[in-house]
Amino acid sequence: MALDEAVLRGHSEAQILSVINAGLALGGARSTDVLVGPGDDTAWLRVRSGAALVTTDAMVLGRDWRDDWSAPDHVGRKCVAQNAADIEAMGGTTTALVVTLVADPATPLAWVRELAVGLGREAARAGAVIVGGDLSSAGPGVCVISATALGELPDGARPVLRCGARPGDVLAVSGPLGRAAAGLLLLQEDRAADGPELVGYQQSPHPAYGDGRRALEAGASAMLDVSDGLLLDAGRIAQASGVRIDVHTAALAPDIAALGAVGDRGTDCVLRGGEEHVLLATFAPGDEPTGWRVIGAVADGTGVAVDGRDTQGGGWEHFTVQQE
Amino acid sequence: MALDEAVLRGHSEAQILSVINAGLALGGARSTDVLVGPGDDTAWLRVRSGAALVTTDAMVLGRDWRDDWSAPDHVGRKCVAQNAADIEAMGGTTTALVVTLVADPATPLAWVRELAVGLGREAARAGAVIVGGDLSSAGPGVCVISATALGELPDGARPVLRCGARPGDVLAVSGPLGRAAAGLLLLQEDRAADGPELVGYQQSPHPAYGDGRRALEAGASAMLDVSDGLLLDAGRIAQASGVRIDVHTAALAPDIAALGAVGDRGTDCVLRGGEEHVLLATFAPGDEPTGWRVIGAVADGTGVAVDGRDTQGGGWEHFTVQQE
Incomplete structure (x- = not known):
């Protein structure tokens, strides 16, 4: 044919x-x-x-x-x-x-x-x-x-759900954040050449397969992948676990710095960008596997805060966002 | 809300x-x-x-x-x-x-x-x-x-594939044929009232769950469900098994008789109508479970015949049929 x-x-x-x-x-x-x-x-x-x-x-x-x-x-x-x-x-x-x-x-x-x-x-x-x-x-x-x-799952293991985060845990992430959202901005602005790696990540993310299993084996208390944005997905852990999660922007400085191509919108990409598909999990302090970074903390309470300040979250919604 | x-x-x-x-x-x-x-x-x-x-x-x-x-x-x-x-x-x-x-x-x-x-x-x-x-x-x-x-599957069982039909087997069906296709004709002709049961079957077939397991336990040699038409689906068994299948229309008389609402198109509905979702299987003669009907025979050769006469099959195709 x-x-x-x-x-x-x-x-x-x-x-x-x-x-x-x-x-x-x-x-x-x-x-x-x-x-x-x-x-x-x-x-x-x-x-x-x-x-x-x-x-x-x-x-x-x-x-x-x-x-x-x-x-x-x-x-x-x-x-x-x-x-x-x-x-x-x-x-x-x-x-x-x-x-x-x-x-x-x-x-x-x-x-x-x-x-x-x-x-x-x-x-x-x-x-x-x-x-x-x-x-x-x-x-x-x-x-x-x-x-x-x-x-x-490995034999005899139980899955890591969203509902197991405990006050005192740390919040950790398995890779960089904001790349897919920044890549989308560059495509929308017809500036793909300004950040080909970011655009490539938007076109097809490449999760590091095995990170999830390593987190399970390290005793992760809650986990999900960042599909709809860090704040929204952190909010899902907070809600399912009945805890408060505080995200520390100082820990996100390298992520934001890597998004120079989108200027001052880098922070928003890191906090709210979807389609990232890195893993977000909570661990007892010090238990996070090699290669994971601590970016926040779990406390008593509800909701998600950024540097101690409450946030409404925000992330991708299929039917509430006006798309045409 | x-x-x-x-x-x-x-x-x-x-x-x-x-x-x-x-x-x-x-x-x-x-x-x-x-x-x-x-x-x-x-x-x-x-x-x-x-x-x-x-x-x-x-x-x-x-x-x-x-x-x-x-x-x-x-x-x-x-x-x-x-x-x-x-x-x-x-x-x-x-x-x-x-x-x-x-x-x-x-x-x-x-x-x-x-x-x-x-x-x-x-x-x-x-x-x-x-x-x-x-x-x-x-x-x-x-x-x-x-x-x-x-x-x-039941513990220790292997699935019934399409490739196991043997010359000498009988071809059997678990329920009536042609209802969904006849129902579609009535809908297309705005005559739903002429065959509400047929129309109902087109709107949503209701397979007799458990028929497949009973066929497996009875030793079915090949099986599939009639999703794209009897002749086309019988042809799939014939091709996968490397056999010839002969369909006997005399055995389909009750199916055709039940489609009086579509007149002389009943035979075509029975032979070529899709979306039926009854099961079509081959068995050693006499092994077909209670409630199944023998409608044909398996022989050496290739292809599908109707009453001994070769056929081209014919059934639902998504991209070769002109739909607009």
């Missing part, structure tokens, strides 16, 4: 699936836990620990990415990364994903192939395989990708 | 989720296998047999349903039913689902609540629970629901 000019319209599902499977295969992921892979009514997956972590996340063209800003392999990588980050945030390891693609029949087949390449590559990075999916047509301009990730 | 006038726009995700969770709860499903339910980064689900069946299916407004033909609870039920039917088709029992909803902010909140009621009710029928989901906004007129179902 000549891919360069082809679109989905006019191709059978078998033809399209063969293109997708070829793309996925480039990721090179293999797993002995896949007992039945794609092609039957369902996949069949060994679950060694006897319990599965399950999460799902959708991506929408025009909401979660723009085709003039993100190549299809970025979109595929991001789709896997944001699901796998949720598995990490429980202390788990991603084992498998299923993906549905709902797309305008005018979508280029080459775009779909590169999407599959991105899905397959990021799955391989996470140590997981794509074990199935579904394909459906939609109206003009529509492209929705929905993925479900499955994962496992 | 006054639901009657409200739409998604302007509501926080927490508000919308509380509406959805209230709807789901009406289904009344409970499970002791849900170790961590909705509300954290992932769910955590006990997998007693040590292996999970996994499948995913998307539904698209304007493709898979029309709002003037289907109430939101029909849509929710159908979404669960078509995923759970895939689990049944392996011989399994559905244990849990996750669901993503991608919707125009102008979608009424009451519609979303009733969708959740349908999801919860059909999940309960299947013996499963909804353990998580994701919510995202989309452009005008867009509504996409994507579900992933997890299931399990």
Whole structure:
């Protein structure tokens, strides 16, 4: 099949699936836990620990990415990364994903192939395989990708929930903050060249897989991934745990300094930027794993404060933000 | 919150989720296998047999349903039913689902609540629970629901695949065929009153959960659910198993007779109608469980025949059929 000019319209599902499977295969992921892979009514997956972590996340063209800003392999990588980050945030390891693609029949087949390449590559990075999916047509301009990730915990372990933070714990983060939000600003201002690394992180975050498991093993008392902004996500831990969390901006100085390309908006990107997918967790003081940074403290009370001052949080909301 | 006038726009995700969770709860499903339910980064689900069946299916407004033909609870039920039917088709029992909803902010909140009621009710029928989901906004007129179902086999069992049919087996079906397709014709012709049961089956099929497990226990050699039409789906067994399947129309006379409302198109509905979600399986002669009907035979060769005459199959294709 000549891919360069082809679109989905006019191709059978078998033809399209063969293109997708070829793309996925480039990721090179293999797993002995896949007992039945794609092609039957369902996949069949060994679950060694006897319990599965399950999460799902959708991506929408025009909401979660723009085709003039993100190549299809970025979109595929991001789709896997944001699901796998949720598995990490429980202390788990991603084992498998299923993906549905709902797309305008005018979508280029080459775009779909590169999407599959991105899905397959990021799955391989996470140590997981794509074990199935579904394909459906939609109206003009529509492209929705929905993925479900499955994962496992170490034998005998329980997941790190949001509700376990205790007064006296420290708040720690597994990586830099604000990059995805700053990258988005640069794209919006047509200044991608001013911060290609930030833009790259917006196009597809690359979580450090294994951070979640290390946090679990270090005794993290609460954890999630920063998907909707530090303050909003910290607020989720505070609310679930019935504690107050104080974020210390002095500890965020390196994050802010790295966002010079967006000027004085760096602080806002660090405090409120979503799609970061680093992990945010609480630990007994000194228990945070190597590579994690303490950026705040847990106390009696409610809500989130910045340097002792109460905040309303703020972060990504799908339906309260005016988007058109 | 006054639901009657409200739409998604302007509501926080927490508000919308509380509406959805209230709807789901009406289904009344409970499970002791849900170790961590909705509300954290992932769910955590006990997998007693040590292996999970996994499948995913998307539904698209304007493709898979029309709002003037289907109430939101029909849509929710159908979404669960078509995923759970895939689990049944392996011989399994559905244990849990996750669901993503991608919707125009102008979608009424009451519609979303009733969708959740349908999801919860059909999940309960299947013996499963909804353990998580994701919510995202989309452009005008867009509504996409994507579900992933997890299931399990009886301890020590292996799934019934499509590839095990052997020459000499019989082809059998677990229920009536053609109802969903006939119902669709009646809706398209604005004659719903001429066949309310057929229309009801199109709006939301109600698989007989447990049929798949009984087929597995009876030694089914190959199985799938009729999602894209009898001939096309029989062709999938034939291809995967390297056999020829002959469908006997005499055995389909009761199915056709029940579709009198669509006149002489009944045969086509029975042979080619999709969305039926009854099970199609092959067995050694006489091994088919009570309630299953023999409708054909497996022989050496390739392809699907009807009363000994070769056929090209034909069934639902998303991208080769002209839809606008």
